[in-house]
Amino acid sequence: MTLLWREEMCVGQVDIDGDHRQLIAIxxxxxxxxxxxxxDRTLHETLIGLHDYAAIHFDxxxxxxAACHYPFHAPHKQQHQELLASIKAMARRYFIDRTDPVTKESLAEVSRFLRHWLVDHIIKSDLRMREHLKNLPPSFRLPD
Ligand SMILES: [Fe+2]
Structure with missing residues (x-):
């Protein structure tokens, strides 16, 4: 079933919300x-695309x-690193060590992981940022 963006998922910052929509699209x-x-190709391209986009989003x-002095910045950063490490570990299992074959079942498992990851990341973790984003200086701009 297609994941749908819902208003309740908005943290209220245009770049973060745009990235989250893109992660749902991936x-x-x-x-x-x-x-x-x-x-193999479907999974390989997804893991590369997801890893690269998630790394940009996390930065x-x-x-x-940091700009809004978010009090949970350090544990959140740690969570980001763990998420990137799990994507890399999956890529290793399927495409480097080849300990797991790519089957319909393994694709379904990856899909469950990604959905859980997204829900955990956006709903549980990122939404905690919402009220702190009000502290973002009005002049704040992300580097290009
Ligand atoms: Fe996020």
């Missing part, structure tokens, strides 16, 4: 592709948190 694209082409989010 997961939806993966699930659509996994239905049509359930093979942005951490810069914004």
């Amino acid at each position: 997961i939806n694209d993966f699930e659509n592709m996994a239905q049509r082409l359930p093979g 942005r989010e951490e810069a914004i948190q």
Whole structure:
């Protein structure tokens, strides 16, 4: 079932909300592709795309948190590092060590992981930022 963006997911900062929408799109694209082409390439491209986009998003989010003096900045950063490490560990299992074959079941497992990751990251963790984002200086701009 397609993941849908909901207003309750907004943290109220345009860059972060835009990134979260994009992360949802990456997961939806993966699930659509996994239905049509359930093979190595689908998973490989998704893990690379997700890792690269998540790394950019996490940098942005951490810069914004620092600018608004978010009190949970350090544990949040730690969580980001753990998420990137789990994506890398998955890529290693499937494509470097090849301890796990890419099957329909493994694609479904990755899909569950991504959904859980997203819900955990956005709903539970990022939404805590909402009220602190009011402390963001009006002149704050992310570097290009
Ligand atoms: Fe986030």
